[in-house]
Amino acid sequence: MEEKHDSFRVGVDLVRVADVAETVAHFGDRYLRRIYTEHELASCTGVPEVAAASLAARFAAKEAVLKVLRPAGARPDWRDIEVHRDEVGACEICLTSSAARLAAEAGVTQLAVSLTHEHELAMAVVVAAVSRREVRVA
Amino acid sequence: MTDDVIRAVLAEHGRLAVDVAALDPDADLYQVGLTSHASVNVMLALEDSFDFEFPEQMLRKRTFESIAAIRAVVDGLTRAEVD
Numbered sequence: 001m002e003e004k005h006d007s008f009r010v011g012v013d014l015v016r017v018a019d020v021a022e023t024v025a026h027f028g029d030r031y032l033r034r035i036y037t038e039h040e041l042a043s044c045t046g047v048p049e050v051a052a053a054s055l056a057a058r059f060a061a062k063e064a065v066l067k068v069l070r071p072a073g074a075r076p077d078w079r080d081i082e083v084h085r086d087e088v089g090a091c092e093i094c095l096t097s098s099a100a101r102l103a104a105e106a107g108v109t110q111l112a113v114s115l116t117h118e119h120e121l122a123m124a125v126v127v128a129a130v131s132r133r134e135v136r137v138a
Numbered sequence: 139m140t141d142d143v144i145r146a147v148l149a150e151h152g153r154l155a156v157d158v159a160a161l162d163p164d165a166d167l168y169q170v171g172l173t174s175h176a177s178v179n180v181m182l183a184l185e186d187s188f189d190f191e192f193p194e195q196m197l198r199k200r201t202f203e204s205i206a207a208i209r210a211v212v213d214g215l216t217r218a219e220v221d
Contacts, residue, residue: 019153019175027182035178063174074195098194 011067056122
């Protein structure tokens with residue numbers, strides 16, 4: 001049966017690909033391991049320019065998710081918001097730990113994401129279905 | 139001394155639209171161009187400069203909203219390292 005929802009929230013974010021490429025060049029693995037999950041890093045392959053564009057799109061997705069979760073206090077660890085890419089290239093958002101708790105508290109029942117990038121910019125749009133019903137948080 | 143290091147980090151990694159040296163300590167850094175991604179660079183560079191790691195509960199927009207706010211967090215974390 002389909003989950004009922006009362007409203008939607010939309011989050012969007014834009015990231016310069018060159019900024020991500022420069023950060024990777026400067027901070028290397030420390031940056032990559034701090035922000036992205038193993039699955040995301042495995043999804044962002046190719047020549048450095050292409051990998052940076054994929055990483056930038058995922059960073060934008062994480063920020064877009066934050067815009068729909070609207071944390072009042074501490075924000076979740078970036079790795080608690082994962083862009084999961086399946087074999088055919090479709091992406092979905094997987095939340096864990098504090099990000100999952102925030103979503104439950106906000107009544108977010110479903111998330112959908114779309115990513116895009118060009119040479120200079122990467123963008124993500126996230127749509128959240130929100131139910132006003134009280135949500136129990138474990 | 140701490141303010142000088144913070145200003146140097148912001149000048150190198152903050153991508154701000156203004157001269158960091160002339161910035162008021164309470165000026166809102168997001169209003170002068172600090173982006174979410176640039177704040178990650180600032181965070182990593184501060185960790186390198188002060189030899190600590192930002193704990194998850196410090197990862198909030200407010201932590202990086204001004205030089206004074208960064209200073210307060212850095213002071214707290216460096217004191218915690220000493221204790």
